[in-house]
Amino acid sequence: MNKACDVVVVGGGVAGTHTAMSVARFSGGRLSVTLIDRNPSSEFGKKTKTGWSCGDAVSRKSMDFACDNIGISYGYPEIEHQVEGVLVYSPDHESRVLFDGDGYILNRRVWAMRQLEYLVKMGVEVLHRVDVHSVLVEDGFVAGVSGKNLATGEDVKIRAKVVVDASGSASKLRSNLPIKSNIEREIDKENDVIGTGRYIVEFERGEEDETWFDPRYCIIHLDQVLAPGGYSWVFPKGENKANIGLGILKRLLHKRNAKLGINENIQDLIEKYLGMNRVVRNPRPSTSPLDENNIFNIWQVPVRRQNDCLVANGFAIVGDAAWMPRPIDAGGIGPALEASVILGRCIVEALEAGDVSEAGLWKYNVEYVRRRGYQMASFEVLRRYLQGLSNERISFGMKYFLSQEDVESIKRREHPRFPLLTSLKRYLLDSELRRRVREDPGLAKGLRIAAEKSRRLIRLYSEYPENPASFTKWHRRFLAELRDAYKRLSPQEF
Ligand SMILES: Cc1cc2nc3c(=O)[nH]c(=O)nc-3n(C[C@H](O)[C@H](O)[C@H](O)COP(=O)(O)OP(=O)(O)OC[C@H]3O[C@@H](n4cnc5c(N)ncnc54)[C@H](O)[C@@H]3O)c2cc1C
Missing domain, CATH: 3.30.9.10 (D-Amino Acid Oxidase, subunit A, domain 2)
Incomplete structure (x- = not known):
């Protein structure tokens, strides 16, 4: 098979389907969009041979954002159950924190079928049972994809002005991207x-x-x-x-x-x-x-921050292929939904402006960082620090060092600032707190450093470059800050 279209999306998971829908929606159907998934149509969007592997939870906020922007809606049975939030329990079950607010528990298998119905309705061409193995390249731009039809063995070549890699965490396209780009190829x-x-x-x-x-x-x-x-x-x-x-x-x-x-x-x-x-x-x-x-x-x-750059000439990454799940809880559906809406709109704007270069698609980087991405490095640092703590210290920290303000921050999906540990005034006025800090000064110090690093990383994200020309300089400062965080918060007893 040899064909051409405006946008080709690889992967029929949550990120790929909603990006394709978003392009269709924001272009008013003027652009031709092809979505490729390696599964048969009856198993559309299946992650692995054994199923639609997921915890199935998503916040209502992210779902509403995608549905309102794309003009779609979901209900029972793809939304199987509704919840009032996520409760995190300390190892001793004595402390708990509620975050994320109202949410849905999905049936991912049924949800994928609903997504497929919407794609067809919106005029997106869907190719089933095609495994994409590489991208086509022309003059330093990604110019399409190559793959194999798993049913017939036939070679498939599709030329496109923009290729979106939404093929999940084991993406071959990102790791083998053959053009010069700021996209990182491999995860640690x-x-x-x-x-x-x-x-x-x-x-x-x-x-x-x-x-x-x-x-x-x-x-x-x-x-x-x-x-x-x-x-x-x-x-x-x-x-x-x-x-x-x-x-x-x-x-x-x-x-x-x-x-x-x-x-x-x-x-x-x-x-x-x-x-x-x-x-x-x-x-x-x-x-x-x-x-x-x-x-x-x-x-x-993947549980690190999203890839520090999400675009290249004629190419973009989204969802797990872009390492978007939130580092602290591995929630990837919400980030994928929100990024898909933004990416679809940015692709339409770039194609209408006639510039699908890295610079032409760069707005996706900036808008995603502003909406969701700015928190992710600080959660990565906190997650790596917590991973090094014993059960006793996590229980102790949640009981004595987490304030109501921290709980409110977590509810808003923000990094806790640990004001009990970072405010000298509070420390001096609270004798019980001073006693607790003396019991585990290392933990208090670690959380203080994590809070300080969080502020600095969020500030750096607020300076995320508006164009690729300033990226290298910004990235160097950003990585230096992260490296320093890891040095000062190296895992302890595990
Ligand atoms: C056990 C588990 C529990 C989780 N729990 C939650 C949770 O409760 N809440 C939450 O928000 N997140 C959760 N996550 C994360 C969430 O599932 C993912 O972030 C999200 O599904 C990513 O969607 P995606 O579209 O980027 O990738 P995927 O869902 O991986 O979709 C990729 C699609 O591309 C197809 N594909 C792959 N390679 C190719 C190729 N070469 N050619 C053609 N097609 C290809 C795949 O078959 C698949 O259909 C969990 C993940 C796991 C594994």
């Missing part, structure tokens, strides 16, 4: 990729204990022994149904296994977590036809 797999897995289960209700299951809230448990470097979750899909899983940093799991003299993998840990839950009795795979081929799966999530 040791430190910035979380291995995750989850079950969709039905169960009977055992004991009443809201710290283990509450149909009104998504629950996250921090526990460095059960989920080293990550966390575990129980996201309700009804009164007797939930998405239950966990994520770990492989390096820390190996360390923890060696320390305990055992050899547990992610699946072992999930089974253990299921067994610990006092409310979830007799968990078994969901029998709903809506969950067919989507019961258990394991996959990876």
